[in-house]
Amino acid sequence: MTTQTENIIDLYQRHVMPTYTPALTLIRGRGTKVWDAEGKVYLDFSSGIAVTNLGHGHPGVLAAMREQAEQLIHVSNLHYNRPQALLARKLSGLTDGAKSFFCNSGAEANEALIKLARLRGNATGRFEIICMRKSFHGRTLATMAATGQDSIREGFEPVMPGFVYAELNDLESVRRAVSERTSAILLEAVQGEGGIQVATPEFMQGVRTLCDERDLLMFCDEVQCGMGRTGQWFGFQHAGVAPDAFSLAKSLGGGYPIGAVVARPALAEVMAPGKHASTFGGSPLACATALAVIETIEQEKLVARAATVGDRFKQALATKAQRFDRIREVRGRGLMIGLETDRPVKQLTDILTGMGLISIGGKGNVLRFLPPLTVRDNEIDEALEIIDDALLEWHGLSRDGEETDNATT
Numbered sequence: 001m002t003t004q005t006e007n008i009i010d011l012y013q014r015h016v017m018p019t020y021t022p023a024l025t026l027i028r029g030r031g032t033k034v035w036d037a038e039g040k041v042y043l044d045f046s047s048g049i050a051v052t053n054l055g056h057g058h059p060g061v062l063a064a065m066r067e068q069a070e071q072l073i074h075v076s077n078l079h080y081n082r083p084q085a086l087l088a089r090k091l092s093g094l095t096d097g098a099k100s101f102f103c104n105s106g107a108e109a110n111e112a113l114i115k116l117a118r119l120r121g122n123a124t125g126r127f128e129i130i131c132m133r134k135s136f137h138g139r140t141l142a143t144m145a146a147t148g149q150d151s152i153r154e155g156f157e158p159v160m161p162g163f164v165y166a167e168l169n170d171l172e173s174v175r176r177a178v179s180e181r182t183s184a185i186l187l188e189a190v191q192g193e194g195g196i197q198v199a200t201p202e203f204m205q206g207v208r209t210l211c212d213e214r215d216l217l218m219f220c221d222e223v224q225c226g227m228g229r230t231g232q233w234f235g236f237q238h239a240g241v242a243p244d245a246f247s248l249a250k251s252l253g254g255g256y257p258i259g260a261v262v263a264r265p266a267l268a269e270v271m272a273p274g275k276h277a278s279t280f281g282g283s284p285l286a287c288a289t290a291l292a293v294i295e296t297i298e299q300e301k302l303v304a305r306a307a308t309v310g311d312r313f314k315q316a317l318a319t320k321a322q323r324f325d326r327i328r329e330v331r332g333r334g335l336m337i338g339l340e341t342d343r344p345v346k347q348l349t350d351i352l353t354g355m356g357l358i359s360i361g362g363k364g365n366v367l368r369f370l371p372p373l374t375v376r377d378n379e380i381d382e383a384l385e386i387i388d389d390a391l392l393e394w395h396g397l398s399r400d401g402e403e404t405d406n407a408t409t
């Protein structure tokens, strides 16, 4: 290890709260590639957790950022700003004329969704939101309560009231959770942190119908699966349904922090002046960046590309999986792909990283691949070769399939 890497790690350990357990020391990126402080290159199939959807340092986005930064970085929302208006119009065009509220992160976007549900429901005593088990909605007090994973809430009790849970893809469980207090149903079309759990179109359609019947709001958390990642602009489009509102963040700014709530116009009116705000939300720089990201996705036809490249990658992984008995399932949509195994994947992600491929381990037994939508065909091939080698090593097999005695468990 060079002294540069050691210094960074040392500074971290002395001065950064121990919230994270970082692996690499990354200092530079271009396209799908990133370099660590040692000069070693990696294929970044994590995209900073579905954030850098255009890869690192996309020239079009950099140019837009530079131009806007020179012009005007920030004004408060006490004043109009042009990039915010243009980005809202763009999101409106991608939906059915929806209106947007801008913030800075996924948790904040979901907070705004929750406040929207409370504002609309409270007049009639309806405040509860039905969320799915294994979901992830953020780490603030409200979004942590919405998150369907007990481990996230541990130590932060009392948990904020107003959230009940149902099973993804089990419409009956959702039906049972509805009461006279219910205001909304919140779900991810493809659960990311929950291990790439794909909501079936029938389930999404069933939730939509249930919401219509009971006058409930259907909310989608598109923070991870939105903006083209699944091969549609938004994950819910695979089911041909439209939620009443949805949240965006992660890849919206291609790496620059920005979040948004996008709501159908009548619902958007609930957010009357003074009801919600964010100092940084919708700043000229953030919005100009997000606008450039969306225009680039359109120009380079990356939504369709995510679908075709993702299918090829997933098929290749599924074929590979047949040879490896620790793999249980390969699933996902577009370039949001999970590989479920019969044991924790930490060892496997470490092997992959060592071989130059960055994936996401996460909890449980699901390895996630979230390459940028700009990933090249040869980079997919290169990744597949690395995955092959890594799986062989993890299974303790040699290249010709013979067992070796160094399987890692």
Ligand SMILES: *Cc1c(COP(=O)(O)O)cnc(C)c1O
Binding pocket: 104, 105, 106, 107, 108, 110, 136, 137, 138, 139, 188, 192, 193, 221, 222, 223, 224, 225, 249, 250
């Ligand atoms: C990451 C994520 C969030 C939280 O976003 P932050 O920007 O970390 O607050 C919320 N929902 C989903 C689906 C996510 O993947």
